[in-house]
Amino acid sequence: DTAVSQTPKYLVTQMGNDKSIKCEQNLGHDTMYWYKQDSKKFLKIMFSYNNKELIINETVPNRFSPKSPDKAHLNLHINSLELGDSAVYFCASSQVGVANTGELFFGEGSRLTVL
């Protein structure tokens, strides 16, 4: 049973289109994240949510809109896609607190290609 699952795994789309990626975690964690990994493998945080509340927005263009309907789900909608949005998007979750290591559990990634 996958702990952090993302769909779809692959997206290929044209510039200007809108796309969404969904993420679900069954670990009971209260914090979820979106990271972007570029072609050079640099993994950069985009957003984090704690109990459905936005905690971090790392100066991401407002074409990117995350949404957390409940603490087990975090979706990412991207409007007006640009070539530079091509990357692998990873969802992750963690349980932050003094009794926890703060380990992030990652999904397998959603590979977005914008043509």
Add this chain to the structure above:
Amino acid sequence: QKEVEQDPGPLSVPEGAIVSLNCTYSNSAFQYFMWYRQYSRKGPELLMYTYSSGNKEDGRFTAQVDKSSKYISLFIRDSQPSDSATYLCAQWIGFQKLVFGTGTRLLVSP
């Protein structure tokens, strides 16, 4: 300047070699570090975590933090072809965000 920096590699070694992977960090206010391993087309997975200075050992892996030089290292003893992956060091900033280095690609040849 990125908050956590790594040499991207690739680093190629023969099976059985000792591997040293290194990172530097700029924010010395937070001393909680992690090493993740990422296989091709997979998500990163936690290898080890360590607080402050000193060494931490887990099997063939040793994580080391040198606070004075803002340097973190991961040593792999008796490296195996199955260790071939990208290794990402990371630093928790204020327990709010985990900031990653650029990753070092390791290739262990049989």
